[in-house]
Amino acid sequence: PDEAYQKTFKNCDELLPTLPQTKGWWSVQLFQYHGFWIHIFGIRGSMLIHDHFKPRSTDIVVATSPKCGTTWLRALVFSIINRASFDFSDHPLRKANPQDLVPFFESIIHKDGSTSFVDGIPSPRLLSTHLPYSLFPTRMTDDTSACRFVYICRDPKDVFVSKWHFANKLRPKELPPLSLEETFDLFCKGVSHYGPFWDHVLGYWKASVESPKKVLFLKYEEVKKEPLGCVRKVAEFLGVPFTPEEENKEIVEQIVKLCSFESMSNQVVNKLDKRYQQRPISNSDFFRKGEVGDWVNHLSPQMAEKLDQITEEKLQDTGFNF
Numbered sequence: 619p620d621e622a623y624q625k626t627f628k629n630c631d632e633l634l635p636t637l638p639q640t641k642g643w644w645s646v647q648l649f650q651y652h653g654f655w656i657h658i659f660g661i662r663g664s665m666l667i668h669d670h671f672k673p674r675s676t677d678i679v680v681a682t683s684p685k686c687g688t689t690w691l692r693a694l695v696f697s698i699i700n701r702a703s704f705d706f707s708d709h710p711l712r713k714a715n716p717q718d719l720v721p722f723f724e725s726i727i728h729k730d731g732s733t734s735f736v737d738g739i740p741s742p743r744l745l746s747t748h749l750p751y752s753l754f755p756t757r758m759t760d761d762t763s764a765c766r767f768v769y770i771c772r773d774p775k776d777v778f779v780s781k782w783h784f785a786n787k788l789r790p791k792e793l794p795p796l797s798l799e800e801t802f803d804l805f806c807k808g809v810s811h812y813g814p815f816w817d818h819v820l821g822y823w824k825a826s827v828e829s830p831k832k833v834l835f836l837k838y839e840e841v842k843k844e845p846l847g848c849v850r851k852v853a854e855f856l857g858v859p860f861t862p863e864e865e866n867k868e869i870v871e872q873i874v875k876l877c878s879f880e881s882m883s884n885q886v887v888n889k890l891d892k893r894y895q896q897r898p899i900s901n902s903d904f905f906r907k908g909e910v911g912d913w914v915n916h917l918s919p920q921m922a923e924k925l926d927q928i929t930e931e932k933l934q935d936t937g938f939n940f
């Protein structure tokens with residue numbers, strides 16, 4: 619790494635032992651950093667972004683708490699901003715998982731040991747993150763002209779169930795599976811990747827109210843119900859509304875269809891079940907059911923009630939509702 623990067627690495631190494639730590643849901647240790655439980659890689663990535671990233675007014679950041687619809691939102695935004703470049707029958711989304719088309723911000727900021735990789739991405743740069751809004755530097759969040767965020771949230775009950783399934787896939791086979799009850803307690807206490815979940819959501823929600831031109835806030839359930847309207851809303855927010863010609867050609871419909879759970883989960887590339895040492899996640903792990911309300915099949919009425927109660931407390935006086 620270059621010298622400036624080395625300094626940030628060193629700062630991170632010195633900081634980590636001073637932070638509260640806990641065992642994550644799989645084998646990754648989590649540290650409590652500015653109120654959020656994040657793994658080393660994410661913290662270091664956040665510090666590198668903070669110290670070195672040079673934002674551009676055209677940057678677009680797809681932000682999510684894990685399991686809220688990252689894959690879907692990456693696909694939608696990618697296909698919205700690149701709609702003039704590709705044919706829908708031979709689209710990059712038919713050949714690659716969205717995570718390979720929309721780079722993960724806190725990961726690629728590490729690449730090449732300097733900012734040369736992110737600096738080299740042509741505009742408009744489309745990046746994806748799980749980092750909470752409060753961890754981005756003010757030069758990204760204050761200045762209304764510097765970059766935009768598109769965020770998606772989801773009912774905490776569905777998020778928990780999705781996360782529990784995902785964690786069990788990631789968990790090393792030598793370890794016993796995670797019980798639903800044990801994991802539920804951790805989630806309720808806010809101990810989960812990039813958690814507490816509610817604080818993550820509220821950070822972006824408040825920003826979207828204060829700076830509606832900077833942060834667009836979506837709900838998984840709304841996108842499911844009104845995909846066409848949501849796609850139009852995203853395009854408008856990003857300054858590339860659909861033209862009457864595009865509407866006539868049903869481009870919005872084609873984007874929604876291409877990015878739908880049915881279409882994406884059936885692409886050969888997304889059926890791959892291969893895991894690697896460096897990347898213990900396979901493409902197929904990102905597609906499970908893609909439904910609203912699957913929690914009823916997993917949570918007892920008491921669990922659902924407890925989660926709803928926590929949500930109610932957390933949202934009290936915020937004006938926000940899931």
Ligand code: A3P
Pocket residue numbers: 682683684685686687688689690776779780781783877878879880882904905906907908909912
């Ligand atoms: P379920 O586990 O409830 O099925 P993320 O992409 O943030 O990791 O979230 C994964 C969740 O989004 C999973 O939820 C997954 O099935 C769902 N998902 C993935 N692709 C989707 C799509 N194109 N449309 C709707 N939901 C999708």
